Amino acid sequence: MADPLIQRLKQLIITTLNLEGMTPEELDENAPLIGSGLALDSIDALELVVKLEKEFGIKISSSEESRAALASITSLAEFIQNRADPSKLSA
């Protein structure tokens, strides 16, 4: 069964970045989010980071952290799991 956090992140990425016509199943959770894969640019990254911070109560404050967190949906899920407010993880 798919990890619920990964499913939630996929849906959040699609909604936040307005990826029209895409379904969560079409997103490869191991593909790089920035540059290749989804081909997100720096504005997308900013938008995603702002949304993630609000949604999970986390803080991504440098490009090093961001590179690690946004490497893929799987790594993003791990990052959030380790940093997020537990009450927001079950939302």
Next chain:
Amino acid sequence: MPQADDTCRRNPGPNWGYRFLRTADIITPEFIYKPFRAIGTLIAMVFMPGERRHSREYLSFALGRRPSWRDVFRHFFAFEESLMTKLRVLNGRPHKTIYGPGADDFRHWMETGGDILLGTFHVGNSDMQGFQIGDENYAGIHKKTYIVRERVGNSHDTEKFAQKYGGRIAFIWVNDPQELIYALKDAASAGGTIALQCDRCEYSARTAEFDFLGAKRRFPITIYILAAIFKRPVILAFGTPQSPDVAVLHASPRFEVIPGETRAATLARGHQHFQEFLRRLEKNLRENPCLWFNFIPWNSPSPISPAPPPRGAAA
């Protein structure tokens, strides 16, 4: 945001240039200094073939004819005089900004404060807005102002500007696009004004076509995307010189992000807001073409706009 191509790099001039101009301004009478500056500008123009070529390209559109050497010299000299005004204010000389027609929202914001995104242009005395906002008379009204700009080799004017206004003005450098987004995020969280240049595409991830100077040309639209992300209003502004010590501020109405509105609708309204302001800018530039300081590759007419590839196509 993408890095600027090397061919787009600003030529900041020698490191000692600004210090020399400021010192000479203090010790030399203007009737001697102005012709001296004109000769200096002419020499600079002769030794800057790239900037001269870009100036000609822009002026040919703004003037609607092939520019003469005199036109190009006027363009270079208008830039030099704009720089001189800035250096003089840094030397303590008083400078006044008056509001042009339609700048009511800008005036209201100046008098009442609030967090906004301020879109500026490389036009005339636009840099005077920084001095106006940083003025200590507004210290209790305005929070910090973050100015987004390119760091170049000669940053004497920028350093002096930051010193003059202490903690009320800060710079966010576009040269490091990875860190830029975090600097913008932190600035938005802290509150205050974020000022971005809106007439150069080289560091902008998102651009769109607008009708300008007789063709479709690309301009950055990042400011409206940031407005949507941070829920901030946008005001666009530029300044033109009325006299050596007085600038006229031309500003747009305030663009507001409407809660619940779709991103596409917000950006469509943003496009219209920007286009309307570009019409005003064009009108000013038709009258004073030398006031837009285009000495790097200009946003030439767009041939055909290819549709961007759909995001997620590779996933």
